[in-house]
Amino acid sequence: xxxxxxTTTTRTETPGEITVATSRFGQLSVNPEKIITxxxxxxxxxxxxxxxxxxxxxxxxxxxxQSLDEPKLAFVTIQAALLLPQYQPxxxxxxxxxxxxxxxxxxxxxxxxxIPKDNPDGMTANLLGPVVIxxxxxxxxQVLQDPMRYDACWPVFTMDPAE
Numbered sequence: 001x002x003x004x005x006x007t008t009t010t011r012t013e014t015p016g017e018i019t020v021a022t023s024r025f026g027q028l029s030v031n032p033e034k035i036i037t038x039x040x041x042x043x044x045x046x047x048x049x050x051x052x053x054x055x056x057x058x059x060x061x062x063x064x065x066q067s068l069d070e071p072k073l074a075f076v077t078i079q080a081a082l083l084l085p086q087y088q089p090x091x092x093x094x095x096x097x098x099x100x101x102x103x104x105x106x107x108x109x110x111x112x113x114x115i116p117k118d119n120p121d122g123m124t125a126n127l128l129g130p131v132v133i134x135x136x137x138x139x140x141x142q143v144l145q146d147p148m149r150y151d152a153c154w155p156v157f158t159m160d161p162a163e
Contacts, residue, residue, distance in 0.1 A: 023072045024064070025054065035068065036133060039098050039141050048073055051140070053110075065110065065131065080109035080130060083156065087111075089130045089145050099134040099141060108133040114153065121157050128152040 017029045036051045048067040056062035061082050067073035080087045089109060101107055110131040116122040127150040133140040 036138050076113045077110040099139045100137045101134045123156040124153040127154045
């Protein structure tokens with residue numbers, strides 16, 4: 001399981017930790033062993049390769065994927081298994097190799113959420129581009145899925161609970 005923490009590097013505070021400045025969370029002390037490195041950057045964010053996972057709150061299922069390279073960049077995410085237990089994205093052997101994972105090693109799957117400013121009930125999850133993380137190596141990649149099978153804007157809440 002991903003251990004959360006959370007971004008521009010400024011100086012060392014506590015031995016072994018670095019202080020990062022973020023627009024959302026202010027100054028944070030980060031253990032370098034908690035840094036997740038994207039093996040390829042998110043589309044549109046070529047300079048952001050280092051991230052930290054920060055919990056939204058003690059009781060919240062939401063996690064922030066905060067960039068260490070761009071202080072204003074943070075994605076709201078949720079573990080796929082919490083939101084959609086049956087979600088099984090395709091993870092190729094090449095991707096597993098890039099993430100330095102072994103065949104039977106479990107990988108973490110985060111879904112990026114979009115929450116409309118004045119309509120949290122309109123929240124959607126990106127099932128088309130999950131973030132796959134090797135928690136042991138702290139390596140991650142956004143893995144594009146089949147658009148015929150998965151939606152980039154899957155509604156988290158539906159009007160009819162039976163849907």
